Amino acid sequence: MAPTLLDVADLACRRGGRPVFERLSFALGAGELLALTGRNGSGKTTLLRALALLVRPEAGTIRWQGSDVQDDPETWRGRLAWLGHLDGLKGDLTVCENLLGAERLRDRPAADDRLDLALVAFDLNALAHRAVRTLSAGQRRRTALARVLLTQAPLWLLDEPLNALDAPAQQAFRSVLQNHLAGGGLAIAATHADLGVAGARTFELAG
Structure with a gap:
């Protein structure tokens, strides 16, 4: 054990x-x-x-x-990495802006390779520069999960x-x-x- x-x-x-x-x-x-x-x-x-x-x-x-x-x-x-029942994303920001902003709040800016890994893991590359408010519920949840992965x-x-x-x-x-x-x-x-x-x-x- x-x-x-x-x-x-x-x-x-x-x-x-x-x-x-x-x-x-x-x-x-x-x-x-x-x-x-x-x-x-x-x-x-x-x-x-x-x-x-x-x-x-x-x-x-x-x-x-x-x-x-x-x-x-x-x-x-x-x-800790936290994923609440609600996604906790800012609708007017893009997927990338939400991910990078969350890392800045943790006082550890994300390196490009870590960001790319998180986007690829949840198939978000094509959505990276879309405003979160334009995404489906599933796409928003994938973005929130990518944020968890990004924290390490x-x-x-x-x-x-x-x-x-x-x-x-x-x-x-x-x-x-x-x-x-x-x-x-x-x-x-x-x-x-x-x-x-x-x-x-x-x-x-x-x-």
Whole structure:
């Protein structure tokens, strides 16, 4: 078994004053994928947001290589790639402008070869200079996934990554995810669908 990188212990979160989950614990090592399953409202998105420090847990700890991520939240956020339920793209900007702008916000401008890799991985070359507002839902989702790949972050937090993707795009996503895991990356994905990745662990939230 790979050494633990991410250790979540006794995590508890509330939403609207009511508990969503309590005493939630798991650990992940390099190359592992955790698929979060459960009915709508069971807490999958809340857990992802807590891991990204977008909501504050009521209790528990999140540790990366033994250190509490709350001690240095900016460094922790730099280790994450986030894909929300919404794509989080600016409609008036082109595909390339969205990708490059996201990297500038991370204070690490993307090299041309990394940008090209992300565009090719999700078949976006022909759309690179199109305004995002002119794209279909599936094309926008592919752009958001290309942004995740571009980060080269060790931990990916993905909320329903297969949303709006057709069969070829789903296969492209699986290939990219498998390469990320094979390179020692980690991923946690909230999903209602089979991600199609061998060896994925499943964590069902009861709500």
